[in-house]
Amino acid sequence: MSATHLKLHTAPEVPLETEVINPTVFANLSQSGIENLNVMHGNDKCHLGDFFKVTGKGASEIHIEGDLSGVKLIGAGMSEGKISVEGDVGMHLGVGMSGGEIIVNGNAGDWVGPEMSGGRIIIKKNAGHMIGSAYRGQSTGITGGEIFIHGNAKNEVGSAMRRGLIVVGGNAGDFTGVNMLAGTIIVLGELGIRTGAGMKRGSIVSLQDAPMLPSFDYSCTYHPLFLRLYFSRLRANGFKRKIQDQHITGKYKRYSGDGIELNRGEVLLFAG
Amino acid sequence: MTKEATQTDAQVKNKKPVSKKVDPYEGKNIKIVKDATCTFCGCVCDDMELTVDVDEHRILKAKKACVLGRAWFYEHKVDTRPGVLIDGKEATFQEGVEAAAQILIDAKFPTTYGMSDSTCESQRVTVEIMDTINGNIDTTTSVCHGPSGMAFQGVGESTATLGEVKNRADLVIYWGGNPAESHPRHFTRYAVTPKGMYIPNGKKDRTVVLVDVRRTPSTPVADIFMQVKPGKDFEVLWALRALVKGKKIANDIEKQTGVSREVLDDLVDRMKNCQFGVLFFGMGLTMTRGRHFNSGALLSLAADLNEFTHFVAKPVRGHGNVTGADNVVSWQTGYPFGVNFNRGYPRFNPGEFTTTDVLSRGEADAAMIIASDPASNFPKAAIEHMKKIPIISLDTKDTVTSSIAKVRFAVSTYGINTGGTVYRMDDVPITLRPAFESTYPGDQEVLEAIRDRVKKLLSGKKARVAA
Numbered sequence: 001m002s003a004t005h006l007k008l009h010t011a012p013e014v015p016l017e018t019e020v021i022n023p024t025v026f027a028n029l030s031q032s033g034i035e036n037l038n039v040m041h042g043n044d045k046c047h048l049g050d051f052f053k054v055t056g057k058g059a060s061e062i063h064i065e066g067d068l069s070g071v072k073l074i075g076a077g078m079s080e081g082k083i084s085v086e087g088d089v090g091m092h093l094g095v096g097m098s099g100g101e102i103i104v105n106g107n108a109g110d111w112v113g114p115e116m117s118g119g120r121i122i123i124k125k126n127a128g129h130m131i132g133s134a135y136r137g138q139s140t141g142i143t144g145g146e147i148f149i150h151g152n153a154k155n156e157v158g159s160a161m162r163r164g165l166i167v168v169g170g171n172a173g174d175f176t177g178v179n180m181l182a183g184t185i186i187v188l189g190e191l192g193i194r195t196g197a198g199m200k201r202g203s204i205v206s207l208q209d210a211p212m213l214p215s216f217d218y219s220c221t222y223h224p225l226f227l228r229l230y231f232s233r234l235r236a237n238g239f240k241r242k243i244q245d246q247h248i249t250g251k252y253k254r255y256s257g258d259g260i261e262l263n264r265g266e267v268l269l270f271a272g
Numbered sequence: 273m274t275k276e277a278t279q280t281d282a283q284v285k286n287k288k289p290v291s292k293k294v295d296p297y298e299g300k301n302i303k304i305v306k307d308a309t310c311t312f313c314g315c316v317c318d319d320m321e322l323t324v325d326v327d328e329h330r331i332l333k334a335k336k337a338c339v340l341g342r343a344w345f346y347e348h349k350v351d352t353r354p355g356v357l358i359d360g361k362e363a364t365f366q367e368g369v370e371a372a373a374q375i376l377i378d379a380k381f382p383t384t385y386g387m388s389d390s391t392c393e394s395q396r397v398t399v400e401i402m403d404t405i406n407g408n409i410d411t412t413t414s415v416c417h418g419p420s421g422m423a424f425q426g427v428g429e430s431t432a433t434l435g436e437v438k439n440r441a442d443l444v445i446y447w448g449g450n451p452a453e454s455h456p457r458h459f460t461r462y463a464v465t466p467k468g469m470y471i472p473n474g475k476k477d478r479t480v481v482l483v484d485v486r487r488t489p490s491t492p493v494a495d496i497f498m499q500v501k502p503g504k505d506f507e508v509l510w511a512l513r514a515l516v517k518g519k520k521i522a523n524d525i526e527k528q529t530g531v532s533r534e535v536l537d538d539l540v541d542r543m544k545n546c547q548f549g550v551l552f553f554g555m556g557l558t559m560t561r562g563r564h565f566n567s568g569a570l571l572s573l574a575a576d577l578n579e580f581t582h583f584v585a586k587p588v589r590g591h592g593n594v595t596g597a598d599n600v601v602s603w604q605t606g607y608p609f610g611v612n613f614n615r616g617y618p619r620f621n622p623g624e625f626t627t628t629d630v631l632s633r634g635e636a637d638a639a640m641i642i643a644s645d646p647a648s649n650f651p652k653a654a655i656e657h658m659k660k661i662p663i664i665s666l667d668t669k670d671t672v673t674s675s676i677a678k679v680r681f682a683v684s685t686y687g688i689n690t691g692g693t694v695y696r697m698d699d700v701p702i703t704l705r706p707a708f709e710s711t712y713p714g715d716q717e718v719l720e721a722i723r724d725r726v727k728k729l730l731s732g733k734k735a736r737v738a739a
Contacts, residue, residue: 014381015635017614042380042637043406043614070635091624110623129623136622137425175565194506197565214511214522214529259519260510 002058004034008066008087009053014042015090016051019073023081023100026059069109075102078119091128094121097145107151111135116145116164122238126151129173134160140181142166150238155192158185161202167234169242177204180265186230188242199258199265205230207247207270216257221271223251246272301326308705310337311389311592311687312344314697315455315462320345324707331688331707338456345707348688353670355712357680369718371679372640373725375662376405377733379638381614383408385627386644388594389668390715391692391704395593395600397719398642403604404726406613408636411597412644413609414626416555417587419564421598421608422622423571426564430574432550432584433698439468440582443546445481447570448505448556449588452490458588459493463552470547479542483508484556498539501530506562508536509569515540516576544580551585558587589697592687596695631657640664642715643683645671664722666715681718684710692716 004026017040026034035049048054056063061082068074069088078097088106095111098118110128113121114135127149133156134141141160152170162181167188174192177185180199191210205227212218231243252268308320322345323333334345356368363371376382384402387395388411395411402409413421437444444463451458459465467474482494485502500508508529511521515536526532543549551574557566570585577583589595598608605611607620623629627646630636631654638661647655648671658676665677668685684690689710693701 014637040614043382044380136422136620174562178565194562194565197506197510212522214507214525215514215519216522217520259521260513260517263519 003061005056006052006064012070016071019076021074023059117143118145120146122148127153129154131157132166200262201264205268215259216255219254310341314589316696329708369721372664382638383636384640386642387597388412388591389643392596393692394716399604401723409611410627419558420567420587422564423568434462440548441550443549445551447483447553449554450488450490504529549583554588593694642666645673647673682712683715684712690714
């Protein structure tokens, strides 16, 4: 399979903004053409080749190696193909992507897949704040697609999301699903505080108990059938160890909320 | 011993002693500055009367000033420290400007921070410099009411001036602040005791509520004190919002938050039935867990209450012109703080472009700090990074930041030595009336010199590239 390889040879001194790392941009470019793509090193306009060694050919897959924790905007606006990263990545990974797949074998910074509408992002380790969120000042977050975080995530996972699926294998921070409009967030570890504050619709699921806001109302304890579908799919996608049979067959406490808003959202907490 | 002192008691009783008023300022070259402005805190009281010893360059008396204002006015005297230091060595003004300009144009991610104890005119020049060199702009707002700035953007702000509060507010709620110690005249000049157009009896016509996690010196002012468990402000605000909207809340609210249902119901009743309510909030809300959501919850509560009566919310701002910093940066860039010009146009993203973050992550490669001391109060990682990069510091006093600065300018104090405009915490602009001249230039003068030098150096650089 054709793939372009990028290897970091010079670590950026200040944040590097590389929205050009996108299969669509790489299509029909030679190696030197890719090396000559413009990137922003702080306020300095540089070339991709100043930081990365480019080998291989073809745009359907881009493979990147190195510590990219200071590299922002990888896969921004991506609509097709695949990007795989060996190492950590910086902020705004896959911002606004509409298709394709990004896999990171490392940690990710804040704002993973903000305002994405399609495609899939997989982070094998931990991620920062604002996963699958809306940017400040925007009323709508992600409108589609999937984000799988295998480790922990920090605050405001899926803020103002409208559609799509976000899965956190570890723990999530505070305000998970804040101002959520619709969609599904599944946290296999613990939730922080103030889950679902201001949510209108949508589902937030956790395999652990969690403190609920006073405006959320306990509805019942039941077995939600739809979780079977989600969990069996997640088991097939690398979350097998964390999802046990009892989680699939067991009962969940259902809270409806947020009472201040439409009250059509739900938080489902595993009850055994 | 004077003659008067030897008089007998009887004599004193029968005959009024000739009043020989001792003039404490006799022989001194005294100047009275009326309607001077105190720039210590966000109250920006502009009714001071300053008695200034012109020869000695100091303020002898500050009539109407509070305890903080008096300290502010009395402690600013003429300094003898060198005006400019480069690497700790004395240098001329021009050398300092040249070194600062070089640092700024050489940097790939220069950032600026502070500005809240500086005039709007200086802030404007700072923004211009950062716009010119494609740098990063942030102010002390990001570590105080920055979350409120984010909340304004998210949920809006129902607002009023302090004049309206004085004349109309019959329900005054303070949340997460201690104005008796931080803004002493907030109670007496603006919000609690003053008599107003529709509040003829002052405090008697108002109900004052204080919400905090512990009793403070502000508590005795309040008619109602609501003590919230630490870190539970959001839950209480959320419960109040639900009750205002007539929605259900959890039965264990007292266990969760420390506030009983009866107290909440009573407060909701008062809020819905007042004529004009105001929610003042402080850093107890913005700098505790939840930050912008805490401010947002309070602003939303004020907005919700407008369905029943007139209700406003105002942050109680700290530094003298931090409100001006928000206004100027918003006016110039479109955003209040945490603005980045790396790409030539402004981008706003708190968490990404705010100073604590760009320093803690080791991203900024130069910093210009204006009238602020982040090296003494920032997180350790940020301070460690500050020690590694060239710092330009402009400050009225020596600070930890100025001690680690590569280029350090001593500047005069705004409101005492230099005039200009500042914004009160309710976004009302106020003119400064300085008391006496300083031997140091104002920060506006220094910044304008740096700006001019930066522009000149950049035009030369561009010309070389073109050649």
